Amino acid sequence: MLKRAGRGQDPLGCDATQEGELAFECPACPHPGCNLPEGWDKASPEIEWLHTLFIATNANYRSGLKDKGICDVELAPGWGSFVEETRFQNHLTNYPNQKEINTCKSQHDAVLWANSHGKEGWLVSGTGLAQCGHHALVHKNGIGDLQKREKYCNMDYIILLAIISITLLRLVITYDIACQWSKNFASWMVEYPEHMHVDLDRVEVRTAVPGFHICAHGADCQRLFSLGLMLWVANTVGKEVESGWAHMNVASPSIQEMGPSNMHESLNDHWGSWNFQKIIMFRTLFRKRFKEAFTMRAKHQELFNKFNVTFKPGTVQKWEAAVRAWDVDEDIANPYEEPVNTMTQRDIRLQLVKEEEADASRGILPLHKISPSTFLSTSLELEEQQRSIRLLVSFPSVYGTQRGKVLRVF
Ligand SMILES: [Zn+2]
Ligand SMILES: [Zn+2]
Structure with a gap:
């Protein structure tokens, strides 16, 4: 790893290796001074959104570690994809009993499990990960162990380390439980060392729930955290992260039997290979995606x-x-929000029938054979039929016909 990262000729030797220096960075993500044009930070919003960094974060419980009492030595402490273990463990001691409060209607597993205990006889219950949201490359120092499922103190540390040196102006973080995790982002961040803070006056940080999960989150979360309603996020889904787990789960049975340091080095190696393979596939992948788009x-x-x-x-x-x-201005009424209908057509029809019965009992009879309530409901049905026909004429391939009759689509 040192050789591949060009560390062989450093006169200061291996010990001068910086944290995350041996990990492959994503060349397709925006890097000021490297792949962004001059004046990128002064571009108009129509261009500026292209300089957004998308980060997808997630946890996995296949790559745990059994407690076998092994005490081994870390050969590349924090040099690759894994966080530096000693500092990480010291950080976790500050949050021995962090209780997660869930106000989301989804009852998402990640929040429910956060308060559960770790697996008996296991040192590590899973892995937390931060990747680039569009290309699925793991960030340097973007992986850390989980001891008790998906605790915020573990995930916060991993996410903040992944964005530690960001100089971009826009950041979008996708997470299954973004609706819970993002609460008080600014206030919990100040508990961390100053070099891990994000300057929120300069950097716009937005959080979203990936497209695959948002439907289960209820109307409140969908309104605030859906990528489908956000401006300047293009066709982001936020679930690229799952493909990495599918790749890595195959190695889990072997990895969970190792010592802690050996586990980190092995995963560093696997994720390094994952990143490298991704990069060499970029040319064909981007061409395919561009044609599709x-x-x-x-x-x-x-x-x-x-x-x-x-x-x-x-x-x-x-x-x-x-x-x-x-x-x-997101504080004004959300135009995508469906109005809540408290009265149904059936309620109105019932009310009209009762009025007609009351009239009849007082001797007031309708002027025509058809009553006003029947006339009204028949008119509404006719109107709906006309709308269906209009849709059928406009979109025959979508709505189709059945035995010559218009399909009722609403
Ligand atoms: Zn990327
Ligand atoms: Zn939610």
Whole structure:
């Protein structure tokens, strides 16, 4: 690892190796002074979002470690993907009984398990990880052990180390339990050494729940943490991190029998290889993704335009203005939020029937054969049929027909 990282010729020797120096950094992520244009920090929002660093974080419980009483020596302490163990363990002693409070409706496993005890007879119950969100490369010092499931003090440390030297202006962190973890981000960060702080006056940090998990989080979390509603995050999903676990789980049965240092060195090696393989695959991967994006953009644009013209122009303008206003001020009403309907069509029909019965009992009879309530409900049904036909004509491939009848889609 020292040789590959070009450390062989340093006159100061191996001991001068800096933390994380032997890990491969992602060349596709933005690095000021390396792959960003001059004046990147003064670009307009339409360009500036391209300089966002996306970080995906997650935990895995396959790569634990049995307590076999082995005391071995770390050969590359904190030089690669793993955090430096002594400082990490010292940090954890500050949080012996950290209780996680869950206010999310999802009852996510990660939060529930955070308060559970570790596995009996095991030193390590799993691994916490911080990767780049778009390319799935592990950050230097982006891995650490978990002792009691997914405790915040472990994950906070790993995430802060992963972004320790960030000089970018935008950061998006995706995490299954971002809705809980991000609470009081600024206040818990000050408990850490000053060199681990993120300057929140300069750097815009946003947190989101990956697309795969957000549906289970309930309306409140979906409104605030959905990548689908965020501006300047493109088509980010935040679940690239899972592919790394699938790759690494194969090595777990062997790794869990090792000594602690041997485990770290082996995982450093595996993750180093993972990063390297990713980099050499970039050329074919990016070409494939670009072609897909190009084709799908045109397809989605066409479908969107067809759908859009089914609404009155005034309605569309009103919605667009509401979205633009919310994009710059999230404290105002969220235009994506579904209004809660407290009264159903059935309730109204029932109310009208009762009124008609009351009229009849007082001798007031309807002027026509059909009662006002029946007339109203028949009209609404007709209107819905007309809407279905309009959709069918606009999107035959989506809604289709069945035995010559329009499929009722709503
Ligand atoms: Zn990257
Ligand atoms: Zn939630």
